[in-house]
Amino acid sequence: MKPPAFDYSRPETLEEAVGLLAELSSGGKVLAGGQSLLPILSMRLAAPEHLVDINRIAELDTISAGPDGVRLGALARHAAVERDPAVRSTQPLIPAALRQVAHPTIRNRGTTLGSIVHADPSGEMPAVLALLGGSVTAVSARGRRTISAAEFFLGPLESALGPDEIAVEAYFPALAVRSGTAFAEVSRRHGDYAVCGVAALVSVDQERRITSARAGYLSIASTPLVLDLTEAVLGRRCADDLSAAGRLARQLVEPDADIHASADYRRDLAGVLSDRVITEAARAAAGSGPGD
Ligand SMILES: Cc1cc2nc3c(=O)[nH]c(=O)nc-3n(C[C@H](O)[C@H](O)[C@H](O)COP(=O)(O)OP(=O)(O)OC[C@H]3O[C@@H](n4cnc5c(N)ncnc54)[C@H](O)[C@@H]3O)c2cc1C
Structure with a gap:
């Protein structure tokens, strides 16, 4: 058509x-x-x-990464963000998730901010922004405002952006010291939207014991879902059995069924993937930063 x-x-x-x-x-x-x-x-x-x-507006074609985090202009293409070394060292969860977005040809043209504004609950980058506690800055004739990720996603394909607003920047906080991230998803074919995807952010103390474990889910709810799984793994080390995180996630998610998967299958995937990414992120946290 x-x-x-x-x-x-x-x-x-x-x-x-x-x-x-x-x-x-x-x-x-x-x-x-x-x-x-x-x-x-x-x-x-x-x-x-x-x-x-907006493709001719040169001032929107920006990618910057520094100690406070990553800032992406509205024309930062998925592929350019994915390949940017400063983005990778500042917030490695961004390229890890972008590698799962569609296919290279789509990533060459699609913008990361466009993907966030599109607010697809199956999109990787809305879940990443929500997990990291990032924000979107919008400009209109009425002025400029910054909207936190927690307030940005209102429903499937529905964001807090008004029809007269242009999103000009997405902000992702930098990875803190003694913190690690990981991303995993299951899709029917590589490049398809995920049946379920999970991003994790884990922090440890100087003794390498977990102090915080959070996960962001895609294709599980009508907006990106962020769960605090800390109580399941608090005080444990990355070499310990962290499967309690997955058990807690299974209890907390309430996925719907659709043509791709039953609700039970999605719930199980959320648990399995949570185990996997929390363990991987805990290892990354234990191996990173000062604290010895
Ligand atoms: C075959 C296929 C597979 C895909 N698979 C995935 C996938 O697995 N995961 C995934 O996350 N995405 C996937 N996508 C979508 C892709 O990531 C898009 O690039 C992205 O969702 C939208 O970015 P865009 O720049 O192309 O936005 P556009 O298509 O131009 O716009 C999308 C929406 O956002 C609005 N918008 C965009 N930018 C702004 C802005 N700066 N200010 C205000 N409004 C704005 C537009 O008005 C529109 O409503 C897929 C796409 C295709 C075609």
């Missing part, structure tokens, strides 16, 4: 783009990498009057 007819603008500046969206009211739609929006239009699941293509 072909998309319904729409008007199209390709502004060169953020100011121009924001002005256009303000004029269009709710009839405008931002076009970034087009890897989600164009399939949606082609399937006639949406029919915006006007697409505002």
Whole structure:
């Protein structure tokens, strides 16, 4: 199928783009990498009057990583973020998750911020942003605001962004000392959306005992789900049996069934993958940073 007819603008500046969206009211739609929006239009699941293509706005094509974290502009493509050495050393969970997003051709064009704004509960990067406690900064004719990940994801394909707002930056906190991360997912074919995916963030103390263990889930709830699994593994070392984390996750998740998997299968996957990533993240935490 072909998309319904729409008007199209390709502004060169953020100011121009924001002005256009303000004029269009709710009839405008931002076009970034087009890897989600164009399939949606082609399937006639949406029919915006006007697409505002942001690809010529050079100031949005930024990737920066420093002691406080990683900041991605709206035109930072998945592939560029995945390959950036400073991003990898500042927050290794980002490239680990991006490697599971679709296929290389889609990652070459799709933007990481677009994926967050798209708010697909099966998307890897919304879950990563939620687990890390990151945020999204948006700009409109009304001004600029920063929305925490906890407040950003409202439902399937629904974010807190207004129709007149452009998301200009995603912020991911840096990995703290004596902390580690890991990511794992199961999909029917490599590159497909995951049947279930889990990201983990574990911290240990100077004796390498776990002080905090949290996990972020995709394809499990209508928005990215973050669970605190600390009580199951508190005080344990990475070499200990950490399977209590998976047992707790199994109790806490409430997945739905769909054509890809039953609710029970998804619950089991959430448990198995939680075990795996919490153990891997605990090992990474124990092997990282000062504290000897
Ligand atoms: C075959 C296939 C497989 C895929 N598999 C996966 C997968 O496994 N995991 C995964 O996470 N994704 C997957 N994707 C989606 C891909 O990651 C997209 O790149 C991403 O979801 C959207 O980014 P985009 O830049 O292409 O956004 P677009 O498609 O341009 O836009 C998506 C939505 O976000 C809005 N938007 C985008 N950027 C902004 C902005 N800066 N400000 C305001 N609104 C904005 C658009 O208006 C639109 O509503 C897949 C896509 C395809 C085609």
